[in-house]
Amino acid sequence: MTDYSKYLDVKPEVADAIRNNKPVVALESTIISHGMPYPKNVETAMKVEHIIRDNGAVPATIAIIKGKLKAGCSPEEIEYLGKTGTGVNKASRRDLAVLAASKSDGATTVTTTMMIAHMAGIKIFATGGIGGVHRGAEKTMDISADLEELAKTPVMVICAGAKAILDLGLTLEYLETHGVPVLGYGTKELPAFYTRKSGFNVDYEVDSPKELANIFCTSQKLGLQSGILVTNPIPEEYSMDHELINKAVNEAVAEANRLKIHGKEITPYLLAKVKDITGGDSLEANIQLVYNNAELAARIACEVSRLSDK
Structure with missing residues (x-):
């Protein structure tokens, strides 16, 4: 089995939920950086997380921050992705190794969100x-x-x-x-x-x-x-x-x-x-x-x- 630990950063709340078989929902970040203007993108992203919590699950917004594959972003990281906008790389499968190796940022598409969710053990993804x-x-x-x-x-x-x-x-x-x-x-x-x-x-x-x-x-x-x-x-x-x-x-x-x-x-x-x-x-x-x-x-x-x- 591949060891992702050097690159994968699972938010403690998300890791605890996965470990204890609690429901988790992955969310992509391209919609934040490339899909909507600021601040509407951040407002939408935070409301999506609230909706998931209100329905009994833990949200895990997925992104690449300084080369780390993030399974769960903090509000500050979501704000950063939204404010930086298209200045954040749009990350598909072909970009993943390059961004991780160069410690760069990436907004995950459906493809890379699925990949990182699977690495972390998250089974359900909303886009x-x-x-x-x-x-x-x-x-x-x-x-x-x-x-x-x-x-x-x-x-x-x-x-x-x-x-x-x-x-x-x-x-x-x-x-x-x-x-x-x-x-x-x-x-x-x-x-x-x-x-x-x-x-x-x-x-x-x-x-x-x-x-x-x-x-x-x-x-x-x-x-x-x-x-x-x-x-x-x-x-x-x-x-x-x-x-x-x-x-x-x-x-x-x-x-x-x-x-x-x-x-x-x-x-x-x-x-x-x-x-x-x-x-x-x-x-x-x-x-x-x-x-x-x-x-x-x-x-x-x-x-x-x-x-x-x-």
Whole structure:
């Protein structure tokens, strides 16, 4: 077994919870540094942690600070990530060793949050939306590392679906090829981040946190090494019009193509552009879906903890 102790720094509260089989929920930090403006990013991050506590679990915001893989950040560290913003490196799998070796900072994506959560022994992770296969990927080969990580890291990821800027059909095909189950919480249709509708179906509809926890624990007992993706639709009152979002995304993608924006810059560019086109409504939708996912993740983590005690 690999010894991560030189690089991994687990917050004492989180370490105690893991040791005593208490529920823990991992949270990413890219949404803090790259997803929202300051101070809204810090306010949102702290509220997400409160929501998780209110629902009986321990929050563990994950980041890389001075080369240390942090499983649980202090309020001061969250403030630092929020204030520094895009000055913090956006850290995917390819960046992890470089940032750790050079004692640099990194805001973790879905990929690196899953990795560090798994290293620390955290089983449940709440995020906004996952990355996926980008539109036009048949030419650009632009496919998020999130999908590969879901294929090989046994963490349950709760999200509001794949980001609406993506090719959702190809994203589902990619996950199917890699054996990753896509579960819909109370829905047969894949939610598309800002909207509850996409026109694509998930693999299975699941109606309770207890059932989701049972599926995860069964996967662990079977020795399956892939993650499980839970798609949780944005609350109805915050869901944006499907056609409006599609129009905004198409405009944003066309402009990105004209400007030759690609690689790790494309997702933040497109999300910012959609925010501008929708008059800022997409930012509020983004915040509300993150709160919704945090609550569900905490409830699942509590059920996983109960099942693990049996």
